[in-house]
Amino acid sequence: MSAVRLTAVSATLLLLIALVAAVHVVQGTAAVGPAELWGWLTGSTDGQAAAVVVESRLPRLAAGVVVGLSLGVAGAVMQSVARNVLASPDTLAVNSGAFLAVTVGATVGLPSALGGDLVLAFVGGLLAALLVFALAGTEYGTVRLVLAGTVISMGLASISTMLIILNPIEGVGLQAWEAGTLTQNGLSTVRLMTPLVAVVLALVLLHARRLDLMALGDDEARSLGVPVRRTQLTVLLLAVLLSAVAVTLVGPIGFVGLVAPALVRLGTSRVAGLHRHRALVPLSGLTGVLVVLGADVAVRAVMGSQRAVQVPTGVATTLLGAAVLLGFALRLRASRLDEGGNALDVRGLGVRRPLLLVGALVVMLAVVAGASMLVGDRMFLVGDLINWLAGRGGPVTSSVMDARAPRVLAAALAGVALAVSGAIIQGVTRNPLADPTLLGVSGGASVGAVLVVTAAPAASYWAISGASAVGAVVAATLVFGLAARSGFATDRLVLLGVGVAYGAIALVTVLIVATDPFNASKALTWLSGSTYGRAYEHLVPLVVACAVLLPVCVAGARRLDLLSVDEDTPRVLGVDPARSRLLLLGCGTLLAAAAVSVIGVVGFVGLVAPHAARALVGRRHRLVLPVAALLGAVLLSLSDLLGRTVIAPTQLSASLLTAAIGTPYFLYLLHRSRRSG
Known part of the structure; x- marks a missing residue:
């Protein structure tokens, strides 16, 4: 019965993605509608319409699919590692760290020396995530993780902005890219990243059984033969790599890694087996695709095709992420950082005069x-x-x-x-x-x-x-x-x-x-x-x-x-x-x-x-x-x-x-x- 329900959920997601993708492709400043799209698919359309679809619309669509899949899977893995429903590439400052590293590369000429933007984004995102975990720790609850990640993100963003101001020529385009935009120059970058995302997703699924056992607690997982720390570090590296792929492709699109797994986890009480990572991880990826494409479609539908060219897709996903944060805030059990006493009570009388x-x-x-x-x-x-x-x-x-x-x-x-x-x-x-x-x-x-x-x-x-x-x-x-x-x-x-x-x-x-x-x-x-x-x-x-x-x-x-x-x-x-x-x-x-x-x-x-x-x-x-x-x-x-x-x-x-x-x-x-x- 659980397999039937999981199959139905997967089929529904794929159908919704197909429908949203169809709308996504026909949106734009050029007049390419459903008829032209069908003509392109059947090979009977004129060359100009085909060029619009292939050279402009499809790269944007493909980027949305790759980025949504990457961020959805990354968010699901990070939540499992942190045992925190609000963990994501944003709240762990991975996106900010990756963007800062890419900014450093663009302003001082590091990409050619260090192997490209992907390597820089991976290193920057990983260092930021490790810093957040070092300050927050998975045992200290939701508020500490969000606080540490938010403040580190603010600090890293200020450094990125400072570098762009100091290097206006080298930093051209980085400021607009910072909010996350699906605009692409052809399919070359997407083709390069797609095999990497597929390999990383397969590696994550290989660890699905261990992640299921780790959800029971570290001691129980160790008693069942799971190397907890090694598994946590491995899947965290994989999640950061997926986030780095997304940042390299389109910039730091916000909160997809928070919203997508959160939506999937809402169904765990109704769909048996959905909590298992072999289902949770790929379905979070598919939901991420739906969120990214849906946000892009919504932006162009509300703003209009001409004006929406300048609106980053990350704006819509950030609004959605803000709503999710508000929802979790109202549902979570209230607690304090200072339960042991009043944290405003500064010891000592201060200066004498x-x-x-x-x-x-x-x-x-x-x-x-x-x-x-x-x-x-x-x-x-x-x-x-x-x-x-x-x-x-x-x-x-x-x-x-x-x-x-x-x-x-x-x-x-x-x-x-x-x-x-x-x-x-x-x-x-x-x-x-x-x-x-x-x-x-x-x-x-x-x-x-x-x-x-x-x-x-x-x-x-x-x-x-x-x-x-x-x-x-x-x-x-x-x-x-x-x-x-x-x-x-x-x-x-x-x-x-x-x-x-x-x-x-x-x-x-x-x-x-x-x-x-x-x-x-x-x-x-x-x-x-x-x-x-x-x-x-x-x-x-x-x-x-x-x-x-x-x-x-x-x-x-x-x-x-x-x-x-x-x-x-x-x-x-x-x-x-x-x-x-x-x-x-x-x-x-x-x-x-x-x-x-x-x-x-x-x-x-x-x-x-x-x-x-x-x-x-x-x-x-x-x-x-x-x-x-x-x-x-x-x-x-x-x-x-x-x-x-x-x-x-x-x-x-x-x-x-x-x-x-x-x-x-x-x-x-x-x-x-x-x-x-």
Whole structure:
């Protein structure tokens, strides 16, 4: 009976793939419909229609089949190795590592020396996966794996972007390819990869029996003669190789390796034998093919054939993956990283003289701000700055410093807003790893702002700020509202936040592609997380937000102290937890939205600054908030300064520098929580 059902499932998948493939082939900018397709198949069509099908449509279709099969099988294997339903080439940072390696090869000329992009992609993906496993470990649950993979992916992506900026000629095309596109130049690459995929799939199926036994547990598998570690390493290498094939062909198409096996596993309770890897692995591959081709068909159906040429297929698969993450977040049993105690409880009282520390940070911020005014494509002396402040600067000095001053002020104020936002979100949720970017708040703000930038280019910064605030509030309501049902448990909060963040990235990509090139360039410049081109009028919404919301946050420091302990302590002391949480989260959300509306999405400031502040002054928020604000201002100002000066006249966005600083620190926090656990 199980064989009959498995056969029926396989036949259904093959039929659906055939139908979607037929639709896929007749979609495009040239007029090649079902009649022309049938004529080509029977050999009776004209040469031009045949050329369109063979030279353009079939390579794209073949690439979708190979990539979908590769990612579906890779995801199923990675989930089995990690014993984690959310393991995939994306959450294990394999795609990001592979893309970084290929980017390095393209920018410094390594492919010819090391045997091609496939070798580079394989090595990069493998190293990234090993790093994620080293930090997460398969025994530490879903949240740690997703956190480690997401943050490592962000760090690797920032390095890739930096290399592309530094090498614009060698990196031509890499940025568009980064989102994953099925566009091919003929069938030559697909022909080269297809035999390799077939061989790797056969090797994976040879290990199907061992994978079945390993699902019982390591000890049980060893007692049955399975070499557990060797098998895990072997199948992981095979899965990474399949992911490398996909990245080499079309770039890192997101979340196919998560969605396809997840859909297949949903049927294990209804189809006997589907949980066995000899069925699970190939059916996950077929489902991956259906997901990739279906996503490509959906993009061209919604966007139109002409406009869809510029829309990466990975956008649709990322939206689907974000929905799957949200679904798993609501279904998984809630737990915390810090079950053994409050992870926000920093041991020790911090420095003995906190006011002296605040004074030192103020001086440090003044030094960084002063250096930002003096250093750049044109250098000045301290005397020039003093004369400018006194109104005695010359025409050249005044012109340059008048342009730099708003950028310096924007970086400082945005750093303050993001740091205080992160401190509030961490305190209210009692989550040491919360951050406006990781939890989707900044992503929601970016969707609202980009929507206005692309739809109404002449809109004022007040309109952009208002739309950014609306987007942030919608994202925060979704994430925090659903997470509140489980007491802000870490796994649910993180999965909801990451899902919303990925969904926001995909929506922003669609908005940018759907607009004209001028608006797209404007949105991309803003999204890069930079102070470039900022003037005083652009800062008004951020100044107003800081002036209004920061005093409210400081006044709520005692409530924040109580909320960061547990649910009962505030009630005992006469504080309404629900009302206080709503007020504080609202302030944190609006501060993040104001920062995003002015300088774009900048990550890790809201994570690093509050943690560093607690390490310096303890956990009382009357000290944490001002110290975190100053640290955030210093961090973002310094990042902006380095981005403008290190490779001048070329500029790196501040977000790239904060990612370079924040990623190692976040991984240290993750490692420390694992060790303490």
